[in-house]
Amino acid sequence: MPFRRRPQRPPGVAPLTSERDRYLVLMAQGMNNSAACRIVGVNRRTGTRWRYGRSVTDRMGGTRMYPSITPPSHPLSERYLSEDERIAIADGVVRGRSLRDIATELGRAPSTVSREIRRNRDTVTGAYRPFGAQQLAVARRPRPKPGKLAHDSELRDFVRDHLGKRWSPEQISRTMPALFPDLPDMRVGHEAIYRALYARGPGQLHRQPAGLLRSGRSRRKPRCRADQRRHRFIEPMVMIDERPSEVADREVPGHWEGDLIMGAANRSAIGTVVERTSRYLLLLHLPHGHAAEHVRDALAEAVSALPPAVRRSLTWDQGIEMARHGEFTRTTDMPVYFCDPGSPWQRGSNENTNGLLRQYFPKGTDLNVHTAERLRQVAADLNDRPRKTLGWETPSGCLDRLIGSIS
Secondary structure (H helix, E strand, O other): OOOOOOOOOOOOOOOOHHHHHHHHHHHHOOOOHHHHHHHHOOOHHHHHHHHHOEEEEOOOOOEEEEOOOOOOOOOOOOOOOOHHHHHHHHHHHHOOOOHHHHHHHHOOOHHHHHHHHHHHOOOOOOOOOHHHHHHHHHHHOOOOOOOHHHHOHHHHHHHHHHHHOOOOHHHHHHHHHHHOOOOOOOOOOHHHHHHHHHOOOOOOOOOOHHHOOOOOOOOOOOOOOHHHOOOOOOOOOOEHHHOOHHHHHOOOOOEEEEEEEEOHHHOOEEEEEEEOOOOOEEEEOOOOOOOHHHHHHHHHHHHHOOOHHHOOEEEEOOOHHHOOHHHHHHHHOOOEEEOOOOOHHHHHHHHHHHHHHOOOOOOOOOHHHOOHHHHHHHHHHHHOOOEHHHOOEOHHHHHHHHHHHHO
């Protein structure tokens, strides 16, 4: 049976709703606990429980947490699960749905749902009850709390020693149960290690965290949910699923895929643009850098030299070099479509060609040493090479044939 919100309290002792509301008002006015309880007409221990919450241990040794009634001083962030979401999770579990399906419906990561059930299920029965889970989560939320590494010197020394050996926080966390199977106190999550590394003041684990982490960061990188991230470009992107259907068929020429191949330390680059039907290649010379304005100008110059019949669309990944895509489109009348994040197969022809180009431009080399004439020679070599995917026709011959059939 699906979970629903609690029904109204049955007849009996009425809850002290009005007394609790008045108690909160008096406490907000600066009155102490004893005086507020005296005015409201309750025992001061009741006021203490209202203010700080309480835990009750049952006969089976399980612990139930009753959170404080003090409202939070600021709205709860959307990154935390709400009670409604916990009800939806419990409903999904009862119906036998997979955690991934439940997460998709809620717009959450599957790991979030899995962690929620693991942390907040009933310790006695193992069942997941949404209202009990909400109480546990609320009771766990108040801050600040003393960090585990701050008051456990043995644990802190172990973590420091292994960070000095260039172990990552996750490696340290994952190996501790095997190293200390009989010492449950010798456990710490990798997130707790990161918090202690980036902390300031007494709880700080190390004064220079950047020297211990592979990322080299000295402070945390702020993150947010995918639907709350700021757009990378000022002008909105048109995504690949809005491309005309003719692009996927590779029957109509004029649809191109583009990317950059990067040199040593990402300090130099060459632009690569491949026509999807013929695999014809254009190389962009970028001697002054690969910022958005440089890529825009080089693209516009290369595309403008093409016949109008083969200037239909361009597909690119979401690299920052395409921040000026709107200006490119207005100059060339050629729309730009963007791939989904982490989906290089959506530009398969371009990725394959970039692999061929590494024979001429090896990884880890300075690409600025190559002149525009050298890039034209390399492009000509590949465009005059017969390709199996074209029935052993060359890209140059294929493109010429397609243009002739259009005209």
